[in-house]
Amino acid sequence: MDMEYAKHLMGIYKDKVLHNRMKRRLEYFERVYKRDNDKRLFAELAFCICTPQTKARNGAAAIIDLYNNNLLFRGNAEDTASILIKHVRFHNMKADNIVLARNIYFPNGEFILKGRINDALKNDSMVELRNQLAKEVKGYGLKEASHFLRNIGFGQKIAILDRHIMRVMDKLNILPDGMTSKTSLTKNNYLKCEANLLEYSKNEKIPMEYLDFVFWYDATNDIFK
Numbered sequence: 207m208d209m210e211y212a213k214h215l216m217g218i219y220k221d222k223v224l225h226n227r228m229k230r231r232l233e234y235f236e237r238v239y240k241r242d243n244d245k246r247l248f249a250e251l252a253f254c255i256c257t258p259q260t261k262a263r264n265g266a267a268a269i270i271d272l273y274n275n276n277l278l279f280r281g282n283a284e285d286t287a288s289i290l291i292k293h294v295r296f297h298n299m300k301a302d303n304i305v306l307a308r309n310i311y312f313p314n315g316e317f318i319l320k321g322r323i324n325d326a327l328k329n330d331s332m333v334e335l336r337n338q339l340a341k342e343v344k345g346y347g348l349k350e351a352s353h354f355l356r357n358i359g360f361g362q363k364i365a366i367l368d369r370h371i372m373r374v375m376d377k378l379n380i381l382p383d384g385m386t387s388k389t390s391l392t393k394n395n396y397l398k399c400e401a402n403l404l405e406y407s408k409n410e411k412i413p414m415e416y417l418d419f420v421f422w423y424d425a426t427n428d429i430f431k
Contacts, residue, residue, distance in 0.1 A: 207379050212410065215374075218420045219412050227429045228419045235431070236359035244317030245279060247358060251311070251319070252278065252304045254354040255345045260294040262430050268293035272304075279308065303345035310342070323358070332360050340393075348396045357431055361415035365400040367391060374421045375399065380406050 218224055238246055249269055256265035271289045272278040281289075287301035294300055311319045326335040332355060339351035346354075352364040365371070369387065376387040382398040389395060407414045419429050 208377055211377050215378075215420050215424060216410065216412070218423055219416060224423065224429070228416055231419070231429060231431060232359075232361075232415055235357050235361075239323070239358040239360075242320075244312075244320060247320060247323075248308065248311065248317055249273065249278060250357045251307060251343070251354050254350045254357070255300055255303045255307065255343070256290065256294045257353065258345070258350065259296065264293045266431070278304075279312075281305070300345060303343075306344050323360075327360070333363055336364050347391075348393060348400075349391075356415060356418065361418070363404070363414065365403045365414065366418050367396055367399055367403075370425055371403075371418070371421055372399065374424070375403065375406075378406070 219228075238250060252272075253265050253269045256268050268290050269278065271293065272281065272286060275281070275289055277286050277289060283298075283301045283305045286304055287298045290297035290301050311317055322335060326332045336348065336351045336355055339354065340346050340348045343351065349367055352361070352366045355361060355364060356366060368391075372381065372385075372387040372389070372391070375381045380402050381387070381389075382395070382402055385395065385399070391399070403417065404414065406412075407417055412420065423429055
């Protein structure tokens with residue numbers, strides 16, 4: 207492990223101002239779920255459809271714009287795309303995926319995913335739910351499914367992995383044997399990297415839900431979501 211770099215990351219985590227900012231964001235995420243607002247939960251799910259190849263702040267702006275134009279919960283794909291084009295890449299595909307997800311999870315006006323989240327919480331099976339969401343939400347992979355669950359307060363046992371996080375892991379020398387930051391994140395490789403990051407989190411005593419913030423702050427000097 208690159209001990210100097212690990213020390214630098216620990217400094218970010220322990221910085222009083224930054225730590226409090228991260229803590230407030232995580233408390234906000236927890237409130238998203240606790241408010242028991244189906245539409246708010248779906249907004250987070252749609253946000254994570256928007257984020258691939260797009261900055262998080264742009265994805266958030268897209269969801270706010272859809273909401274303000276009464277399209278997030280009722281717009282067709284064409285109207286949805288007309289808003290997304292102002293904010294995100296691959297706007298047509300992402301519009302289709304948002305409409306499809308809405309049709310799946312609001313079949314009778316009730317957000318049926320909420321019950322599955324409750325069951326996963328009760329049975330300590332949030333990782334299994336993450337894996338299922340990665341399969342059934344078009345536009346999701348393990349990263350996006352993890353991002354969604356972290357953004358509603360359940361990031362304790364999962365990692366939001368992408369090329370940037372792999373570069374950090376490479377610099378720390380904690381990637382699985384034979385892997386580099388350019389290795390394709392297949393499901394098997396994702397789970398191997400996640401296991402190593404969970405071990406790093408345990409050893410360094412930085413909770414998983416904080417690690418993503420620490421890594422991204424190191425790269426962007428920003429704490430968002």
